Amino acid sequence: xxxxxxxxxxxxxxxxxxxxxxxxxELDILGGCLHAPRHIPTVRTIxxxxxxxxxAHELIxxxxxxxxxxxxxxxxxxxxIELEKRQELTRAGGIxxxxxxxxxxxGGEPEYWAEQVHAAALLREEADLGRKIVQRATSPDxxxxxxxxxxxxxxxxxxxxxxxxxxxxxxxLDWDPFFATDFGKIELLPGRLMGRGQQITIVGDxxxxxxxxxxxWLWRMASGQPFLGDxxxxxxxxxxxxxxxxxxxxxxxxxxxxxxxxxxGLMSYASFPPIRPLDTAGGGADLLDMAKECEAQLVxxxxxxxxxxxxENDADTWLAFYxxxxxxxxxxxxxSVRLDHMGKDNERGARGxxxxxxxxxxxxxxxxxxxxxxxLRRTHTRTGIGPDDFSIVRQARKDGDKYMAGCTHHKLMAxxxxxQNIEGTVEWLIMQLDGLNVPSDxxxxxxxxxxxxxxxxxxxxxxxxxxxxxxxxxxSGSRETFPEAFPEGVPGERxxxxxxxxxxxxxxxxxxxxREPQGTPTSPPSPPLREGKGRDGAxxxxxxxxxxxxxxxxxxxxxxxxxxxxxxxxxxxxxxHPAA
Numbered sequence: 001x002x003x004x005x006x007x008x009x010x011x012x013x014x015x016x017x018x019x020x021x022x023x024x025x026e027l028d029i030l031g032g033c034l035h036a037p038r039h040i041p042t043v044r045t046i047x048x049x050x051x052x053x054x055x056a057h058e059l060i061x062x063x064x065x066x067x068x069x070x071x072x073x074x075x076x077x078x079x080x081i082e083l084e085k086r087q088e089l090t091r092a093g094g095i096x097x098x099x100x101x102x103x104x105x106x107g108g109e110p111e112y113w114a115e116q117v118h119a120a121a122l123l124r125e126e127a128d129l130g131r132k133i134v135q136r137a138t139s140p141d142x143x144x145x146x147x148x149x150x151x152x153x154x155x156x157x158x159x160x161x162x163x164x165x166x167x168x169x170x171x172x173l174d175w176d177p178f179f180a181t182d183f184g185k186i187e188l189l190p191g192r193l194m195g196r197g198q199q200i201t202i203v204g205d206x207x208x209x210x211x212x213x214x215x216x217w218l219w220r221m222a223s224g225q226p227f228l229g230d231x232x233x234x235x236x237x238x239x240x241x242x243x244x245x246x247x248x249x250x251x252x253x254x255x256x257x258x259x260x261x262x263x264x265g266l267m268s269y270a271s272f273p274p275i276r277p278l279d280t281a282g283g284g285a286d287l288l289d290m291a292k293e294c295e296a297q298l299v300x301x302x303x304x305x306x307x308x309x310x311x312e313n314d315a316d317t318w319l320a321f322y323x324x325x326x327x328x329x330x331x332x333x334x335x336s337v338r339l340d341h342m343g344k345d346n347e348r349g350a351r352g353x354x355x356x357x358x359x360x361x362x363x364x365x366x367x368x369x370x371x372x373x374x375x376l377r378r379t380h381t382r383t384g385i386g387p388d389d390f391s392i393v394r395q396a397r398k399d400g401d402k403y404m405a406g407c408t409h410h411k412l413m414a415x416x417x418x419x420q421n422i423e424g425t426v427e428w429l430i431m432q433l434d435g436l437n438v439p440s441d442x443x444x445x446x447x448x449x450x451x452x453x454x455x456x457x458x459x460x461x462x463x464x465x466x467x468x469x470x471x472x473x474x475x476s477g478s479r480e481t482f483p484e485a486f487p488e489g490v491p492g493e494r495x496x497x498x499x500x501x502x503x504x505x506x507x508x509x510x511x512x513x514x515r516e517p518q519g520t521p522t523s524p525p526s527p528p529l530r531e532g533k534g535r536d537g538a539x540x541x542x543x544x545x546x547x548x549x550x551x552x553x554x555x556x557x558x559x560x561x562x563x564x565x566x567x568x569x570x571x572x573x574x575x576x577h578p579a580a
Contacts, residue, residue: 022120025113026057031104032113033064037074038292039110040065041332046114051121059083059092060101070177076102189236189298189335191217191227192386194362196297199326199336201304201356204366208374209394210339211245211302213366213410216257218300218337223265228390229412237266239296241273241287243306244339256396258406268294277309279317284324291334299329304338322359369434373413373473377435391431429458429466440470444550461565464549471552 029047033039044065049058063082067074072082080098083089092098137147187196194200204210220227224235242250250271254260270290276283278301291299301307310317329336340356342365357363363380374392381388390412397407433442438450444460447467451458545554550570 022053022117025116025120026052026054027101027104028113029110029117030057030060030064030101032110034074034076034079034102036110036295037064037068038295038332040068042111042292043114046111047118047121051118053117053120056091056093056097059086059088060098063088063092066174066177069174188386190221190225190230190233192230193217193364194335194337195383195385197330197333197335198361198383199330199338199359200362200364201338201340201360202364202366203340203342205342205368208366208368210366211242212253212394212408213374213376213392214300214302214337214339215240215253216408216410218298219254219257219259219265219267221298222267223259223263228392228410235266236297237268237295238298238300239268239270239291239294240300240302241270241275241290241307242302243272244302245271247271252403253408255405256403256408260405268296275307278307278325279310279320281324283307284328287325288328288332291329291332296334298335298337301336301338304340318356318359326359367437369437369440373434374410375434389435391434424458424462426462426465426469429456429462430469432456433466433470440473442470443467461549464565468547468549468552 029043033043049061052058052061060079060083063079063086064074067078067082072078076098079102080089080095083092083098089095089098093100133147136142188194189196202210202214217227218238218240221233221236222238224232226232245253250269254264273290275286275290278284278287287299290296304321305312308317308321310320326336338360357380360380361382362378365377365379367375367377369375369391372394374394376390376392378388392410393413395407395409395411397404432454433447433450436450436454438447442450444464444467447463448460451463545557546560546565547553548555548567548570549565551567553567555564555567
């Protein structure tokens with residue numbers, strides 16, 4: 001019989017009864033990875049392409065891996081096109097077979113079936129080895145010890161193959177498609193703090209309310225809502241891992257954001273999960289399994305120091321954390337956000353080893369600027385993509401001791417009538433003072449000293465105006481001077497934590513932050529306006545009269561009309577005045 005196509009022994013295995021189950025398992029692997037490409041990196045670590053019984057499946061698997069490595073869409077159509085480029089479509093079964101795999105949803109996880117296929121491949125390999133050993137031992141030309149030498153050579157070759165499998169060689173770059181890929185198009189996630197697949201750290205003091213800020217941000221990301229002036233995006237599945245906040249705090253906060261039953265979007269929340277330390281291999285595997293089970297594209301750790309076992313000041317701890325946890329997440333295309341505490345020296349950023357900042361794409365510092373305002377500034381960046389700082393105001397509304405549902409928000413400060421980005425303006429100066437962490441109740445001398453240390457030179461009149469505006473923002477909180485801190489339609493109501501009651505010392509916290517210490521206390525209220533006479537005229541309590549930029553009491557209008565903004569006895573350089 002000459003006009004016969006001789007069947008490959010591996011193809012012959014398709015017709016063996018016990019092998020049908022392995023063919024089905026291989027279809028489950030290919031179909032599962034085609035529908036959910038996130039499984040491809042893990043499956044690669046389990047089996048080699050040669051583990052497939054059917055050679056066509058090995059060709060399809062290699063094409064799928066190439067599509068994944070180059071970031072191309074993974075669909076039956078793109079798979080067919082890739083096989084055509086490789087001139088392997090016919091050997092892979094043709095278009096009809098590719099469509100059949102595309103329709104094969106499979107049962108269970110591809111990782112499970114990959115383990116079954118790999119185990120079956122090992123059994124076939126051992127059976128083949130046994131046959132070869134028998135043939136060598138029973139051969140008329142067999143030499144004494146030859147079979148043993150053959151076995152030792154085989155075992156060494158097998159060990160080297162296991163240590164350098166095809167899943168490792170897949171990390172080698174394919175230059176042509178590599179340079180054909182536009183990596184400059186980084187898609188920023190909602191809020192513009194990071195891109196897809198990136199890893200960031202948010203550092204801050206307890207009084208800044210890191211969890212409060214990040215919880216609202218990620219909830220809005222998971223439910224497809226806009227945040228910090230960014231447009232609405234499609235909902236993004238994410239996983240929040242919390243080892244800091246109790247259930248009562250979590251419930252109160254999310255209700256205050258406007259979340260609740262049926263309004264959590266694609267957010268999965270793990271409260272005090274029993275995962276192993278993340279600076280160990282077991283902990284990294286636990287977290288990756290949780291993320292894959294939730295199909296999360298982003299994982300948040302609150303707070304990162306709660307999830308490690310090694311010393312926080314030891315660089316090896318954070319190197320192990322990266323190797324066991326962050327690297328597998330990044331390899332799987334899963335972004336991460338981790339919250340961290342500020343060190344004793346705020347100027348040096350997060351506490352602990354400097355190795356913390358070496359493995360992230362961005363480091364953001366969140367600082368309370370007083371009056372309910374926050375400054376979020378990027379101190380380290382690997383890419384430079386996106387804004388470098390945000391001026392934020394935290395708004396909230398209370399009904400007695402309970403924060404009202406849907407009334408807690410973090411919003412960008414919108415000075416509609418000001419030009420805060422123009423250098424030299426009073427508004428620009430206010431932003432610089434906030435960034436230098438100058439207390440909101442600081443007077444002219446302290447402000448001048450801080451600006452001088454920072455090398456900022458600006459007129460004394462603008463310094464006085466900035467000092468007055470920052471004090472008004474922290475103490476009076478009038479709608480005219482700081483409208484962003486007032487919820488719409490509620491006259492005279494401030495955000496929690498933006499002022500202190502004058503009758504008794506009481507701190508208003510944002511929802512769920514009752515156990516976090518408050519920042520620097522605001523200055524006491526200004527003394528009541530006086531009536532009297534001075535060299536520059538009588539002082540009156542008329543609100544329309546201009547105020548002295550030093551002692552903040554009224555000056556004679558005619559004196560102000562002549563260009564003076566202080567009393568004669570008040571010194572704008574030192575801040576001294578007769579009343580002092």
